[in-house]
Amino acid sequence: xxxxxxxxxxxxxxxxxxxxxxxxxxxxxxxxxxxxxxxxxxxxxxxxxxxxxxxxxxxxxxxxxxxxxxxxxxxxxxxxxxxxxxxxxxxxxxxxxxxxxxxxxxxxxxxxxxxxxxxxxxxxxxxxxxxxxxxxxxxxxxxxxxxxxxxxxxxxxxxxxxxxxxxxxxxxxxxxxxxxxxxxxxxxxxxxxxxxxxxxxxxxxxxxxxxxxxxxxxxxxxxxxxxxxxxxxxxxxxxx
Numbered sequence: 001x002x003x004x005x006x007x008x009x010x011x012x013x014x015x016x017x018x019x020x021x022x023x024x025x026x027x028x029x030x031x032x033x034x035x036x037x038x039x040x041x042x043x044x045x046x047x048x049x050x051x052x053x054x055x056x057x058x059x060x061x062x063x064x065x066x067x068x069x070x071x072x073x074x075x076x077x078x079x080x081x082x083x084x085x086x087x088x089x090x091x092x093x094x095x096x097x098x099x100x101x102x103x104x105x106x107x108x109x110x111x112x113x114x115x116x117x118x119x120x121x122x123x124x125x126x127x128x129x130x131x132x133x134x135x136x137x138x139x140x141x142x143x144x145x146x147x148x149x150x151x152x153x154x155x156x157x158x159x160x161x162x163x164x165x166x167x168x169x170x171x172x173x174x175x176x177x178x179x180x181x182x183x184x185x186x187x188x189x190x191x192x193x194x195x196x197x198x199x200x201x202x203x204x205x206x207x208x209x210x211x212x213x214x215x216x217x218x219x220x221x222x223x224x225x226x227x228x229x230x231x232x233x234x235x236x237x238x239x240x
Contacts, residue, residue, distance in 0.1 A: 005130065005132070006130055008058050008059075008062055012130065013055055016051055016055065016127050016128050016130060017048060017051055017052065017055070017127075017128075019051075019127045019132065019135055020047045020048045020050070020051035020123070020124045020127040020128065020135075021044055021047065021048050023047055023120075023123050023124075023127060023135055023138075023139050024043045024044040024045070024046060024047025024048060024120055024123070024124065025040060025043070025044045026139055026143070027043045027047075027116065027120055027123075027139065027142060027143070027146075028040040028041065028042060028043025028044050028120075030143065030146055030147060031043065031113070031116060031146075038099065038113045038116065038117060042117070043116070043117070043120050046092065046117055046120045046121055046124065047120045047121070047123055047124035047127070048124065049088070049121075049124065050085075050088045050092070050120075050121040050122070050123075050124025050125045050127075050128065051124040051125070051127045051128035052128065053084045053085065053087065053088045053125075053128070054084060054085050054088075054124070054125050054127075054128025054129050055128045056084055057082065057083070057084035057085065058128070058129075085125045085128075085129075088121055088124070088125060089118075089121065089122075089125075092117055092118055092121040093118065095117065096113070096114035096115070096117045096118050097114060099113045099114050099117070100113075100114050112146075116142075116146075119138070119142060122138075123135055123138050123139065126138070154239060157239050158219055158237075158239070159217070159219075161211055161212040161213075161214070161217050162209075162210070162211055162212075163210050163212065163219050163222065163237060164207060164208070164209050164210070164237065164238045165207070165208050165210065165222070165223065165226065165235055165236065165237050165238065166205065166206075166207055166208075166235070166236050166237075166238055167205060167206055167207075167208060167226060167232060167234070167235045168203055168204075168205045168232070168233040168234045168235075169203065169204060169205070169206075169229075169231045169232050169233060170203060170231040170232075170233070171203075171204065171231070172194075172204050174229075174231035174232075175192065175206070177229060177231055178206075178208075178226060178229065178231070178232065179192060179208075181225050181226055181229055182208070182210060182222060182225070182226065184225065185212075185213070185216055185218075185221055185222050185225055186212070186213030186215060186216045187210050187211060187212050187213060187216075187222060188210070188211040188213075189208060189209070189210055189211075190209040190210065190211060191208070191209045192206055192208050192209075193206060193207050193208075194206045195207060203233060207238070210222065219237060223235055223236075223237060
């Protein structure tokens with residue numbers, strides 16, 4: 001049975017497409033559960049499509065050595081089946097780049113979605129090529145990174161000395177009040193940047209890049225100090 005799946009036949013084709021569908025579905029389900037734009041169907045179709053492109057390369061290669069052999073000898077056709085997989089990588093790179101965008105508070109969104117679509121296409125190619133071990137191991141590792149590493153990453157960033165906050169306050173003249181409050185916690189302000197068009201608003205907002213002191217590297221202390229100011233409407237830490 002294993003040997004049959006390694007060969008190029010209808011059974012192996014069905015199995016490879018099914019494995020691609022399963023792998024893409026598993027990865028897409030996790031992203032869809034987090035309310036991401038690219039969810040179950042997007043990942044599933046991407047993986048199956050990549051597997052299909054790889055299988056087409058195998059099919060044409062087999063036909064050139066079989067039913068099309070006479071035509072090959074007559075025309076001198078040369079064929080490289082790997083071009084189909086290469087085209088998938090190029091195409092998915094173009095599509096994935098479109099998912100990266102700048103959102104509110106100068107944060108970048110879509111990086112994980114982009115790389116997720118890219119690796120899903122790679123898994124589809126591996127499935128179409130019959131590299132089953134790589135497909136299974138890749139899915140396990142990617143799930144571990146996407147699901148298990150995220151909480152650890154957030155916890156790590158909350159304990160770093162660098163932090164970025166977004167502040168809504170009453171008027172532009174309150175800038176010094178806010179910066180003095182932050183410095184009172186022993187922190188250093190790298191940059192204080194008003195958000196685009198915030199000077200035209202009734203209540204301005206700004207993004208502040210901060211370096212905490214070694215003696216008091218508490219993110220919550222800075223947030224509490226700023227939030228208690230009479231001129232501050234809201235404050236939040238930006239963690240990308």
